[in-house]
Amino acid sequence: MLLLLRKEDQVSSSGGKNIDYDKLITQFGCQTVDKSLLDRVQRLTGRPLPVFLRRGVFFAHRDFNKILDIYERGEKFFLYTGRGPSSESLHLGHLVPFMLTKYLQDAFDVPLVIQLSDDEKYLRDKNLSMEECERLGRENAKDIIACGFDGVSLTRTDPENKIRTLALCSAFYKNISRFSKRVTRNKADSIFGFTGEDNMRKQSYPAVQAVASFSNTFPRQFLGDDHLHCLIPCAIDQDPYFRMTRDVAPRIGYRKPALIESSFFPALQGEHRKMSASDPNSAIYFTDSAKVIKNKINQYAFSGGQESLQQHRKLGANLDVDIPVKYLNFFLEDDAELEHIKRNMARDIC
Incomplete structure (x- = not known):
């Protein structure tokens, strides 16, 4: 019921x-x-x-x-x-x-x-x-x-x-x-x-x-x-x-x-904030199109986590703070696929 x-x-x-x-x-x-x-x-x-x-x-x-x-x-x-x-x-x-x-x-x-x-x-x-x-x-x-x-x-x-x-x-x-x-x-x-x-x-x-x-x-x-x-x-x-x-x-x-x-x-801006309905640029809505979601991720999602692009290329992504990885952790059902993505992101892939 x-x-x-x-x-x-x-x-x-x-x-x-x-x-x-x-x-x-x-x-x-x-x-x-x-x-x-x-x-x-x-x-x-x-x-x-x-x-x-x-x-x-x-x-x-x-x-x-x-x-x-x-x-x-x-x-x-x-x-x-x-x-x-x-x-x-x-x-x-x-x-x-x-x-x-x-x-x-x-x-x-x-x-x-x-x-x-x-x-x-x-x-x-x-x-x-x-x-x-x-x-x-x-x-x-x-x-x-x-x-x-x-x-x-x-x-x-x-x-x-x-x-x-x-x-x-x-x-x-x-x-x-x-x-x-x-x-x-x-x-x-x-x-x-x-x-x-x-x-x-x-x-x-x-x-x-x-x-x-x-x-x-x-x-x-x-x-x-x-x-x-x-x-x-x-x-x-x-x-x-x-x-x-x-x-x-x-x-x-x-x-x-x-x-x-x-x-x-x-x-989207980082783990120190909660996704909020009062800030549309912090959130991905049910009604957002695939194009809008892609643009929000590319423009606002905190990714990489190193202090500079050079550090990122040298050390790979910091998966403890990378927002796309955080979102995958919530919703990607396949554990093996998630680990594969994490391994690739943590390497020098830039």
């Missing part, structure tokens, strides 16, 4: 350095997705691991091992992920959590909630009207549908899309109220950096994102399953929302959601 709901973008490291993912784990208490965990996933599902798992793109988790325990006992869980529409098309970075979610839905045969936070985008962006945010949400939904999820139900605008748009029902609103009551203004400010200039609704929005991880928020969809466990595939920048969620959930009698978290998909 797929349920699409109506419901930040620029991330970079300081000083132009690559993001220290190990530090994120040690400081915030995530666990590493290690070989034993991946071996267990493969054993339980009987499926080959997707590139995002076997190449370490999803590198951290919170209680994913407990989700596997649940599955092994024959119990149910559901998946939850989302998208904040800020452009007409998804870009490659947005694709990463959806592709892993598609694998997880197929491998474990579980229902899925996808939250489209067009209302949050309206609250955050002074230049976007509510109608434009809703339009972007519908356009993004088309890209999400194209990922091939097991979907049901209807939209407001196009019954043939087989996607359900859900307004805030009574159970949803009650959970938002229960959750919000347990989070002080000071706590929210410290997590999300809110200031006195932020509008009131924007400050309350984290609760909306949080409570979609509780199955009793959707009583009609999860009839009789009010306390299902939840697994959230997401990028690491969403961790603050769900650290907060995991802190509050037991205090209102609910289960903590589990997470599996990916590294950032780098911008």
Whole structure:
């Protein structure tokens, strides 16, 4: 089952350095997705691991091992992920959590909630009207549908899309109220950096994102399953929302959601930045033609990685920072072909 709901973008490291993912784990208490965990996933599902798992793109988790325990006992869980529409098309970075979610839905045969936070985008962006945010949400939904999820139900605008748009029902609103009551203004400010200039609704929005991880928020969809466990595939920048969620959930009698978290998909300009919908020259979109993609790679992609052309000719490419190689690592399925390309690029080929 797929349920699409109506419901930040620029991330970079300081000083132009690559993001220290190990530090994120040690400081915030995530666990590493290690070989034993991946071996267990493969054993339980009987499926080959997707590139995002076997190449370490999803590198951290919170209680994913407990989700596997649940599955092994024959119990149910559901998946939850989302998208904040800020452009007409998804870009490659947005694709990463959806592709892993598609694998997880197929491998474990579980229902899925996808939250489209067009209302949050309206609250955050002074230049976007509510109608434009809703339009972007519908356009993004088309890209999400194209990922091939097991979907049901209807939209407001196009019954043939087989996607359900859900307004805030009574159970949803009650959970938002229960959750919000347990989070002080000071706590929210410290997590999300809110200031006195932020509008009131924007400050309350984290609760909306949080409570979609509780199955009793959707009583009609999860009839009789009010306390299902939840697994959230997401990028690491969403961790603050769900650290907060995991802190509050037991205090209102609910289960903590589990997470599996990916590294950032780098911008064309280098790994110190995340590909961003707000900067079209940093991103490759679903709607870009082959010619546009080629031009973007040639013009903007950080490649080579040596200090000069002479150094590059002498030493070959620095594959730790070369963006085309990074992109191949995300999407090229064939491991042998990837290694062949890397060997050739690391040699003197100029």
